[in-house]
Amino acid sequence: MGAVPSPVLTRALAPHTTLRVGGPADRLVEARSAAEIVEVVRAADAAGEPLLLLGGGSNVVIADEGVPGVALLVRSSGHTVEPLPDGGALVTVEAGEDWDALVAATVGAGLGGLECLSGIPGSTGATPVQNVGAYGVEIADLLVDVDLYDRRTGEVRPHVPAAELGLGYRASVLKHRDDAVVLRVRFRLRPDGTSAPIRYPELARVLGVTPGATVPAPAARAAVLGLRRGKGMVLDAADHDTWSVGSFFTNPIVPTADVPDVPGLPRWPADHDRVKLPAAWLIENAGFGRGYPAPGGRVALSGKHVLALSNRGGGTAADVLRLAGQVRDGVRSRFGVSLAPEPVLVGCAL
Structure with a gap:
């Protein structure tokens, strides 16, 4: 058995995500080795506690209400x-x-x-x-x-x-x-x-x-x-465009027969008679330009790249999902193509 994993003083999860949103966990624990990771997971499972693993927190949107049980910060290195x-x-x-x-x-x-x-x-x-x-x-x-x-x-x-x-x-x-x-x-x-x-x-x-x-x-x-x-895709604490999960939507892959008949729409061949479409092009041409804000302005599309939804300061998970839903629905209405979120949504849904 390794060293005892370290409890973290604050239970807030937002500081441990690049989007900087998310409520508290019941318990927040840090593990600095593979053995400690296994120890925490086994203990949580034995106690019947819910468990959330967080690495860099760069591909996750956590609900404002937080999560029950244990949040484990994976900090093993080398x-x-x-x-x-x-x-x-x-x-x-x-x-x-x-x-x-x-x-x-x-x-x-x-x-x-x-x-x-x-x-x-x-x-x-x-x-x-x-x-x-x-x-x-x-x-x-x-x-x-x-x-x-x-x-x-x-x-x-x-x-x-x-x-x-x-x-x-x-x-x-x-x-x-x-x-x-x-x-x-x-x-x-x-x-x-x-x-x-x-x-x-x-x-x-x-x-x-x-x-x-x-x-x-x-x-x-x-x-x-x-x-x-x-494109605002390298973390910089002073640049709110990087307060994001990177690309929020994946590039949709659709059957060749379902590609919208739109002049200038880029496309690339994919497997099984399907085509990959650029989500950024679809978003921009559906009327959502760089910097497009959610109501209240606390969350907006990045000023550098429309695929990133950025926290401008004080934004919440609800703000992020509201803007993501508006973009998704706008693209679907304009082009008949559905965008899927790339990050993992924890305790919330789009």
Whole structure:
């Protein structure tokens, strides 16, 4: 058994989320190792207490009423690197490790693969749950396996292969369920210091390369951070545009036959005769521009990117969901396309 997990003095959850909304938990506990995480989860389950796990709090909207039971802040940290027989590098990471700090460390160590995922807030353990992706790269491209705590059996399951996680577009079998807790994550990275192939056209333009080319990983990281900052997607306490969950809506994927007949609507092919549409384009062309405010002005679309709903100060979860509902309904009315929220909604619904 590890050290005793630390209780947190305040029970408020808003300070532990990037959106800065959410009421209190009955109890708030911090765990700094995988063993402590397991200890807290087992104790809560044995007592029949509800449990909420929070990593970086970057992809969650918590109800203003708060949550019953225990909220567990996952603060385990650290990572190791070891060579693989085929020449790759295996990086093993504790679930609570800050994601962008990990990306910076791997790039600094001459490893490539994660650089296009720079600047994304949150913890490493959350990345396979959401199958986090950006600028043409997603976790599914790099993930080897995860260690899970299975709440049904009370046992730790080491080395669960990525192939068993049902990784899809911003989704996995771990999302929207609470019976498996990520303790540790492993990635296979490139040891030659080059980036993953640059697939995203905007990033390729900034780097001055053709799509499919590779570049030094530090160059790709710098370009991605520049693009994200320009869209208010890199956390900055002084910039309210970054008081958000990042992209609030996923890009809708619809059957080819259901694509709206609208001039200029961008689209990309997806699997099974379906098409991916850009949520940002749909939102903007439904009449919701940058900075569009909710009534009262405490919450608004980011002034830099319409996909982000930002807390301008004093905003509540109810304010966020009210604006999200207005945007969703406006897009549906204008284009007949339904937008789905990307963050996990805790104790609330859209």
